[in-house]
Amino acid sequence: MVPRWLRWALAGAALLVALWLPNGLYPTVAVDIACWALFAVAVDLLLGYTGLMSFGHAAFWGTSAYATGLAAINWGLPFPLAVLLGALAAVLLAVPVGYLAVKRVGIYFAMVTLAFAQMVYYIANQWRSVTQGENGLQRVPRELFGLDLTDEYYFYYAALPIVAGGLFLVWRAVHSPFGRVLVAIRDNPARARALGYPVHRYKLAAFLLSAFTAGLGGGLFAIGHRFVSLDVLHWTTSGKAVIIVVLGGIGTLWGPVVGAAGVTRLEDWLSFAGFEQIGLVTGAIFVLAVLIFRRGLWGTITHWLRRR
Amino acid sequence: MVNFLQHTFNGLVGGAFLALLALGLAVIFGMLRVVNFAHGAIYMLGAFGAYVLLTEVGLSFWWALVVMPGVLALFGMALERLVVARLARLDPLYNFLLTFGLTLILQDAVKSRYGVQSSPYDAPEILSGTLDLGAFDFPAYRVFVLFMAIAVCVGVWWLLSRTRVGMVVRAATERPELSTALGIDVGRWVTPVFGFGIGLAGLAGVLAAPIRAVNPLMGADLIIVVFAVVVIGGLGSIFGSVAAGFAIGLVQAWVQALGEHWALLSQVLVFLVMAGVLLWRPAGLFGREEAPA
Numbered sequence: 001m002v003p004r005w006l007r008w009a010l011a012g013a014a015l016l017v018a019l020w021l022p023n024g025l026y027p028t029v030a031v032d033i034a035c036w037a038l039f040a041v042a043v044d045l046l047l048g049y050t051g052l053m054s055f056g057h058a059a060f061w062g063t064s065a066y067a068t069g070l071a072a073i074n075w076g077l078p079f080p081l082a083v084l085l086g087a088l089a090a091v092l093l094a095v096p097v098g099y100l101a102v103k104r105v106g107i108y109f110a111m112v113t114l115a116f117a118q119m120v121y122y123i124a125n126q127w128r129s130v131t132q133g134e135n136g137l138q139r140v141p142r143e144l145f146g147l148d149l150t151d152e153y154y155f156y157y158a159a160l161p162i163v164a165g166g167l168f169l170v171w172r173a174v175h176s177p178f179g180r181v182l183v184a185i186r187d188n189p190a191r192a193r194a195l196g197y198p199v200h201r202y203k204l205a206a207f208l209l210s211a212f213t214a215g216l217g218g219g220l221f222a223i224g225h226r227f228v229s230l231d232v233l234h235w236t237t238s239g240k241a242v243i244i245v246v247l248g249g250i251g252t253l254w255g256p257v258v259g260a261a262g263v264t265r266l267e268d269w270l271s272f273a274g275f276e277q278i279g280l281v282t283g284a285i286f287v288l289a290v291l292i293f294r295r296g297l298w299g300t301i302t303h304w305l306r307r308r
Numbered sequence: 309m310v311n312f313l314q315h316t317f318n319g320l321v322g323g324a325f326l327a328l329l330a331l332g333l334a335v336i337f338g339m340l341r342v343v344n345f346a347h348g349a350i351y352m353l354g355a356f357g358a359y360v361l362l363t364e365v366g367l368s369f370w371w372a373l374v375v376m377p378g379v380l381a382l383f384g385m386a387l388e389r390l391v392v393a394r395l396a397r398l399d400p401l402y403n404f405l406l407t408f409g410l411t412l413i414l415q416d417a418v419k420s421r422y423g424v425q426s427s428p429y430d431a432p433e434i435l436s437g438t439l440d441l442g443a444f445d446f447p448a449y450r451v452f453v454l455f456m457a458i459a460v461c462v463g464v465w466w467l468l469s470r471t472r473v474g475m476v477v478r479a480a481t482e483r484p485e486l487s488t489a490l491g492i493d494v495g496r497w498v499t500p501v502f503g504f505g506i507g508l509a510g511l512a513g514v515l516a517a518p519i520r521a522v523n524p525l526m527g528a529d530l531i532i533v534v535f536a537v538v539v540i541g542g543l544g545s546i547f548g549s550v551a552a553g554f555a556i557g558l559v560q561a562w563v564q565a566l567g568e569h570w571a572l573l574s575q576v577l578v579f580l581v582m583a584g585v586l587l588w589r590p591a592g593l594f595g596r597e598e599a600p601a
Contacts, residue, residue, distance in 0.1 A: 053401050100583055103590045107343045107400050108539065112586065115536040118529070119579035126572040235532060239408055246405060277420045283412030290406045291394060 010254070018160060025265070027152035031224040033264045034156070034163040038217030040244040040256030041170050042210040047242070048251030049174055050206045051186030052102070055110040055238050056117030057214050059097065060090035062233030063120065064215030065222035069137040070130070072223065078144045083162060083219030090215030091208050093120070098207035102200050105189070114235060121233040136229035140222055152224070159220050166216040171253055173209055182206050214241075236279075243286045249299030258298050313444055315565040316558065321450045323557020324457030325512055329534045330541065330549035331464060332508035337543055338481035339501040341400050342392060345407035347509050348531025349414040350380055354513020355522045356418055359427045369432040369518070376514045377507040384506025388499045411528075418524040431518035453515050460511065461550050468546065477501060481544075536582045542595020552593065556581065 022030040039061055046052040068086030071077045077085065097116045104112050124131045131137070142150060144158055173179050185192045185199050193199050222228045231237060240263070248259025263282065270278050289296065295303055329347060336344050344350075357379065358372035367375065387410075395402045430436070431449040438445040468474035479487040480494040488494050513527075520526060537556050541548030556578050563574040585593060 053404075055404075100586045103586055107404055108543065110401065110404060111343065111535040111539055111543075112582070114532055115539065115579050115582055118532040118536075119576045122572065122575045126575075235528075236412075239412070242405065242408075277416040279412035279416035280420065283409045283416065287391070287406060287409035287413065290402055290409060291391060294398075294402070 014254075014257070015164075018164075022153050022156045026268075027156050028224070029264060029268050030156050031152060031159060031220070032268075033261045034159060035217045035221040035224060036241070036244060036260035036264055037257040038163055038166045038220070039214050039241050040248065040260050041167060041253060042213035042217065043241045044245045044248075044250065044253070044256045045170050045174065045210045045213065046206060047245055048255075049179060049186060050182045050203060051189075052105070052203060052207075053110045053242065054101075054113040054207075054210070055235070055242065056097075056113030056115070057210070057241055058233050058235060058237035059113075059117035059120040060094055060211040060214040061218035061221070061237065061241070062124070063093050064090040064218035065228045065232045066124065066131060066137065068219035069140045069222040069228040072141050072143070073137065073139070076141065076143065079142060079158075079223045080144070080162060083216060083223065086219035086222070087212050087215030090211045090218065094208050094211030098204045098211070102203040102207065114238065117233070117238055118235060121230070121235070124233050125230055131230075134230065136227060137222070138227060140226045140228065142223050142226055155224065159224065162216060162220060166213050167253070167257070170209070170213055173206075174253065178202075178205070240282075243282060245296075246286065246294070247289050247296050249296030249302070250294075252296075252298045252302060255296050255298035259296065262297065311565070314446075315561045317444075317446055317450070317454075319558035319561025320554060321454050321557070322561060323554035324454050325516060325530075325553075326534060326537050326557050327461060327550045327553030328457050328508055328512040328515075329530070330537045330553045331461060331546065332505040332512075333534060333538055334541075334543065334546045334549040335464070335477075335508070336502055336505035337538075338546065339477060339498055340388075340392070340396075340403075342403040342407070342502075343400065343535075343543070344505070345404055345531065346410045346414065347407075347506075347534065348527030348529075349411040350384070350506050350509040350527070351513040351516070351530065352418065352524060352527035353414065354380060354510035355429075355517040355520070355526060356422070356427070356513075356524070357510070358514045358517040359429050359522050362429065363427075369514075372514050372517075373511070377511040380510030381503040381507030385499050385503035387506070388502040392502065393498075411531075415524050415528065422524065424523060424525065426521035426523045429517040429522050449518055453519070456511075456515060460508070464508075464546070473497070533578055536578045539582050539592060540578075540585045542592025545592065545594035548592060548594025 018034075021033070039057070042060075043054060043057050046054050064083075064086035067089035068082045071082040071085045072079060097113070101109055101112045101116070125133060142155060174182075181192065181197055181202055184195075185197070185202055189199055218232060221232070244259040244263050245256050246259075247262060248257065249255025267278055267282070270281060275281070293300070329351060333344060333347055336342055354376050357376040358369065361367040361372045361375065362369070391406060392403060395406060435449040435452050437448050439448050439451050468478055476487070476492055476494070476497055479492060480497065484494055516526070533556075537552045538549050540556070541550075541552030543549075559581070560574045560577055563570050563577055
């Protein structure tokens with residue numbers, strides 16, 4: 001185990017980095033990193049702590065992005081309320097999807113979540129009166145009780161409490177008796193069932209919590225970009241979240257955060273350099289990671305620390 | 309009535325592609341427990357390969373029909389040896405992830421060379437007409453696709469049920485440890501079977517070139533539908549995958565025939581059917597319940 005003082009030191013250092021971030025990077029990139037970190041942590045709550053790989057989490061990220069965008073545009077809600085509403089919409093969608101998906105394990109779970117996410121994608125694509133189809137939601141307001149947040153720099157700091165709150169929520173869940181049961185289910189589902197834990201219900205609860213967290217990220221993403229396009233629901237978005245988790249380190253909470261920073265930064269750098277085939281690079285890095293670097297960045301560091 | 313038959317025919321043709329792709333997935337999964345995410349990208353490579361052979365090498369559709377599945381099968385075998393085999397002892401999720409990464413690479417590689425626009429590909433002269441059967445006429449090329457798909461599915465069924473190789477593959481699929489214990493060298497067949505499944509996806513791609521838009525993303529959304537098809541049929545079941553492929557193609561076409569308002573339903577129908585099957589038979593219509601992984 002990592003000693004307690006080191007945990008607190010890490011949390012403090014992370015907070016300092018988070019506060020400094022938009023000064024060192026473009027604020028837009030900083031906002032993106034924060035959103036993707038939430039998304040990746042949500043995916044890792046299932047993949048790393050419950051042993052379920054969702055390959056359809058874009059459904060929750062995207063549904064929240066649309067719901068948040070619509071709430072902000074049509075009702076003029078201040079953005080934290082709009083984001084919360086978006087995350088709740090994601091949870092609402094996660095109830096039936098999760099109920100069906102947790103009936104399957106392993107690779108089947110991945111395919112089932114993927115298929116449901118694609119269904120949501122088709123619906124959003126066709127439901128033009130609400131989603132504006134290919135055009136997407138334009139000019140999503142970024143408003144907080146009259147405060148002017150058009151500047152990304154200030155928006156980042158306004159959004160940070162939501163990000164920290166989301167991350168804390170997952171951290172609390174993982175380090176609670178609930179989280180221990182999830183890990184037990186991951187390691188040996190048959191034994192967990194034999195011990196009397198309703199395995200399906202625990203998995204569903206983890207699924208809902210994960211959808212909520214992904215939804216927080218998706219909602220902030222919509223406000224941050226002031227624009228929602230169909231991309232937020234595409235399966236490549238789900239895949240990107242999984243890439244971030246694997247690169248950062250499955251089954252760690254810092255890993256997805258580090259991974260989100262790395263992947264977002266890399267993509268930003270590539271597109272800045274005028275390189276259009278981003279998939280070629282992220283795909284290749286990902287393949288290499290799966291082949292020879294399965295612990296990921298943070299996983300490697302903690303493994304190394306523990307061996308000493 | 310005439311209309312209904314026409315739609316049924318179109319549904320069978322659409323189902324033929326789903327069946328061919330699901331069949332390849334099922335064969336690979338059966339032998340290696342690998343769910344090949346790159347199956348859609350391979351299908352796209354098949355179609356693109358046919359286009360490149362025609363425009364840059366000058367080889368006709370018929371050549372492509374022979375060359376592309378062969379080339380892709382070899383590519384698949386190399387892939388199995390070089391990367392997939394390295395993950396053999398790990399959680400199958402890693403292979404799923406690996407082939408997902410490959411999909412991104414293959415798509416973007418083709419995109420960087422040929423752009424995202426669709427490349428035109430014409431059916432060969434001899435198949436460009438229609439088949440006149442009294443009251444209905446069917447496009448000759450689509451009839452050809454349907455017959456090819458049925459022939460391949462029957463051929464694979466024959467291979468699996470009537471030959472020695474098929475016996476080994478079936479044994480290894482159902483009970484790998486027991487087969488090994490009985491002295492069957494399962495490992496010898498892993499690479500060829502992977503190549504064969506990839507070749508099937510390549511074949512589907514070449515067949516699709518004249519009637520589907522040939523572009524780098526043509527396999528991207530199709531693969532998700534194929535995944536839903538195999539969940540419906542039962543991933544472990546080869547018969548189930550093929551049957552579900554044709555059935556879904558048919559039902560999609562019938563719903564589409566109801567009118568424009570039904571377009572969305574025909575697209576999400578496969579996923580709705582999947583949801584229903586999951587409620588009723590979580591292992592799929594023809595699948596066996598596997599021990600939880």
